[in-house]
Amino acid sequence: MRSAPTPPLDLDSDADLLRMIQTDDPAEMEALFHSAHAVRRRHYGDGVYFRGLIEFTNYCKNDCYYCGIRRSNAKLTRYRLSHAQILACCRQGDALGYRTFVLQGGEDPHCTDAWMESVVRDIRAEFPRHAITLSLGERSRASYERLFRAGADRYLLRHETADETHYRRLHPASMCLRARKQCLFALREIGYQVGAGFMVGSPFQTATELLRDLRFLQALQPQMVGIGPFIPQADTPFGRYPGGTLTMTLKMVALSRLLLPAALIPATTALGTIAPDGRERGLLAGANVVMPNLSPQRVRKQYALYDNKICMGDEAAECRTCLEARIRRYGLAPDLSRGDCAGWRSDVRREAAAGAPA
Numbered sequence: 001m002r003s004a005p006t007p008p009l010d011l012d013s014d015a016d017l018l019r020m021i022q023t024d025d026p027a028e029m030e031a032l033f034h035s036a037h038a039v040r041r042r043h044y045g046d047g048v049y050f051r052g053l054i055e056f057t058n059y060c061k062n063d064c065y066y067c068g069i070r071r072s073n074a075k076l077t078r079y080r081l082s083h084a085q086i087l088a089c090c091r092q093g094d095a096l097g098y099r100t101f102v103l104q105g106g107e108d109p110h111c112t113d114a115w116m117e118s119v120v121r122d123i124r125a126e127f128p129r130h131a132i133t134l135s136l137g138e139r140s141r142a143s144y145e146r147l148f149r150a151g152a153d154r155y156l157l158r159h160e161t162a163d164e165t166h167y168r169r170l171h172p173a174s175m176c177l178r179a180r181k182q183c184l185f186a187l188r189e190i191g192y193q194v195g196a197g198f199m200v201g202s203p204f205q206t207a208t209e210l211l212r213d214l215r216f217l218q219a220l221q222p223q224m225v226g227i228g229p230f231i232p233q234a235d236t237p238f239g240r241y242p243g244g245t246l247t248m249t250l251k252m253v254a255l256s257r258l259l260l261p262a263a264l265i266p267a268t269t270a271l272g273t274i275a276p277d278g279r280e281r282g283l284l285a286g287a288n289v290v291m292p293n294l295s296p297q298r299v300r301k302q303y304a305l306y307d308n309k310i311c312m313g314d315e316a317a318e319c320r321t322c323l324e325a326r327i328r329r330y331g332l333a334p335d336l337s338r339g340d341c342a343g344w345r346s347d348v349r350r351e352a353a354a355g356a357p358a
């Protein structure tokens, strides 16, 4: 039997990881992407999972300095999809073949536990076998438990940066890294498939912060890892800062794949925004998920986290066709199944969470 390619570095060594984060040697980077792609193939083959993304509210009570939907951005027209509109997006996604819905939004005080619970319950009732992913920011443990019981399976909450000092420079004093980490550990305990992650090239980030991010991911062992470049948004305090680069983002995707071989890692829209083939290159550097947009076209422009976001004018069906073609062009295979993390048994986790014998 042929042995799998060995990563060209010692993953336990901080010095090795730092060297790889800092290298601009093309051969070394190529070898890294190659190893990450081989590891991803070992766990997931050539399949690329599709997630239908519903950006259902751009109201947010927070004021992150980098984010275009922050509450202080008075230039933004705010919207919130109704319960019925979210269900309609799910139906459209189902018709397109998607078996995972991702409900993402700002931290919108209108989205109370009772309201979110009724949305999740109704999606679960209509689509019993689909995965429901939430990305609603920081909530209480009781809230996460309630939404899990209502039928949510997965939760995305990027930690943004694992360094306390850096976190404070990206966020107002009302937010803290400790609270964010507590949320992530609570979500994991409850039984969600958990996604953490960070922006690459956010203001004041250095190789040391990136190393911390990787080590934090290793400690948390999330099932999903969301990594995308920071892209400035003109109406935010960081609107004139430089954005993250394609190369650095690809390196972080690849290193995350090597450190967490079975993780679900999206080739993010932000990656596709900074380079026309950014998502494809992400898929060849260890990523294995894409998240086509299912939000109604009329609200897409308002979910303006950063400038020049792609796919603003496309219909949901166009996004699917476009992504499928891009994936096939690189010899990969669109996979429309639920796409749980390799080795994950949601039935067992749910029974365990409910106190029944697993």
Ligand code: SAM
Binding pocket: 066, 067, 068, 069, 104, 105, 106, 107, 135, 136, 137, 138, 156, 157, 158, 160, 198, 199, 228, 229, 230, 231, 232, 233, 270, 305, 306
């Ligand atoms: N409110 C939820 C939360 O906090 O997780 C979900 C929405 S939040 C806008 C989704 C992600 O967008 C954040 O975790 C952040 O990493 C990313 N984001 C925000 N502003 C960005 C920017 N300027 N460039 C790239 N990514 C950005």
Ligand code: FES
Binding pocket: 060, 061, 062, 063, 064, 067, 069, 070, 071, 106, 107, 137
């Ligand atoms: Fe909404 Fe940061 S501005 S979570």
